[in-house]
Amino acid sequence: MAEQGKQIQWFPGHMAKTRRLMRESLPLIDAVVELRDARIVRSSRNPEIEGLTRSKPRLILLNKSDVADPQVTARWRDFFTGKGLPALEADCRSGKGLRQLEPKLRELCAERLERNAARGMTGRPLRLMIVGIPNVGKSSLINRLAGQRRTKVEDRPGVTRGRQWVKLEGGMELLDMPGVLWPKFEDQKVGRHLAYTGAIRDEILDQEDLACSLLLLLAARYPAALSSRYRLESAELEGTDGYALLCLVAKRRGMLLPGGDADTLRAAITLLDEFRGGKIGRISLETPEEIRR
Numbered sequence: 001m002a003e004q005g006k007q008i009q010w011f012p013g014h015m016a017k018t019r020r021l022m023r024e025s026l027p028l029i030d031a032v033v034e035l036r037d038a039r040i041v042r043s044s045r046n047p048e049i050e051g052l053t054r055s056k057p058r059l060i061l062l063n064k065s066d067v068a069d070p071q072v073t074a075r076w077r078d079f080f081t082g083k084g085l086p087a088l089e090a091d092c093r094s095g096k097g098l099r100q101l102e103p104k105l106r107e108l109c110a111e112r113l114e115r116n117a118a119r120g121m122t123g124r125p126l127r128l129m130i131v132g133i134p135n136v137g138k139s140s141l142i143n144r145l146a147g148q149r150r151t152k153v154e155d156r157p158g159v160t161r162g163r164q165w166v167k168l169e170g171g172m173e174l175l176d177m178p179g180v181l182w183p184k185f186e187d188q189k190v191g192r193h194l195a196y197t198g199a200i201r202d203e204i205l206d207q208e209d210l211a212c213s214l215l216l217l218l219a220a221r222y223p224a225a226l227s228s229r230y231r232l233e234s235a236e237l238e239g240t241d242g243y244a245l246l247c248l249v250a251k252r253r254g255m256l257l258p259g260g261d262a263d264t265l266r267a268a269i270t271l272l273d274e275f276r277g278g279k280i281g282r283i284s285l286e287t288p289e290e291i292r293r
């Protein structure tokens with residue numbers, strides 16, 4: 001039933017403008033930091049970023065790693081490293097993992113920094129652009145790195161009016177521009193994965209459909225975590241459809257309608273909320289091995 005749910009569509013209003021801004025800004029920066037959601041590394045990707053930023057070194061920041069499966073995140077890190085792309089796990093809300101960012105970026109830009117030093121440009125800050133799909137944690141990262149001292153540095157001459165630099169920790173500067181690029185819905189699965197994590201506004205989708213398909217996914221991938229959170233027997237997870245699971249969740253939580261039927265809408269909202277908050281466990285919905293297949 002969830003498989004036949006509503007089509008997920010997106011009407012990106014400012015994509016062309018963002019693309020143009022990014023192209024124009026690239027000559028001004030040393031490196032690109034691309035954020036991905038560690039739980040859905042594939043679906044939180046905008047495939048255009050690679051092409052748009054090809055001329056600059058790029059680092060992948062696997063954000064929200066506090067709510068992702070640590071083993072899977074480590075495999076993603078190795079996957080990117082194997083492709084010559086440095087990757088770091090981080091939790092931009094608490095700041096965990098971010099201490100390694102500056103040294104990693106300096107390593108990545110070593111050649112460029114040496115060239116600058118040879119031209120007498122020593123001590124110049126490392127200039128960055130941060131990009132990622134909506135809700136992936138860009139503002140959280142910037143706020144973490146800029147801390148209380150978040151200040152606009154200056155409007156550099158020759159730079160399009162309105163474009164600003166923000167001073168970050170450790171001699172880094174960030175080009176403050178809307179680096180939001182929408183994800184690409186290669187298929188309905190990508191859309192659903194974005195929806196489970198809250199990257200798509202809830203009004204667009206049927207919450208019960210979404211919860212049913214998430215329950216099936218969790219029953220297949222993280223049965224122990226699911227059973228323990230909603231007091232489900234392991235036998236109850238087998239061969240059950242998503243709606244039956246949702247009814248069980250509602251009943252175990254005492255979410256009943258006046259006539260005694262399961263309040264599946266309430267259960268759906270609760271399930272999605274608890275998944276997004278990491279309350280069911282540290283869960284990743286995509287693995288690098290699936291991409292290789």
Ligand SMILES: Nc1nc2c(ncn2[C@@H]2O[C@H](COP(=O)(O)OP(=O)(O)OP(=O)(O)O)[C@@H](O)[C@H]2O)c(=O)[nH]1
Pocket residue numbers: 063064065066067090091092093094132133134135136137138139140141180
């Ligand atoms: N659990 C967890 N939540 C995070 C993390 N980073 C950000 N968030 C949460 O994710 C949500 C979106 O974070 P933002 O920093 O606003 O994301 P953004 O990419 O700037 O979003 P847009 O403004 O839509 O482009 C917020 O509720 C954050 O608190 C993280 O590392 N872990």
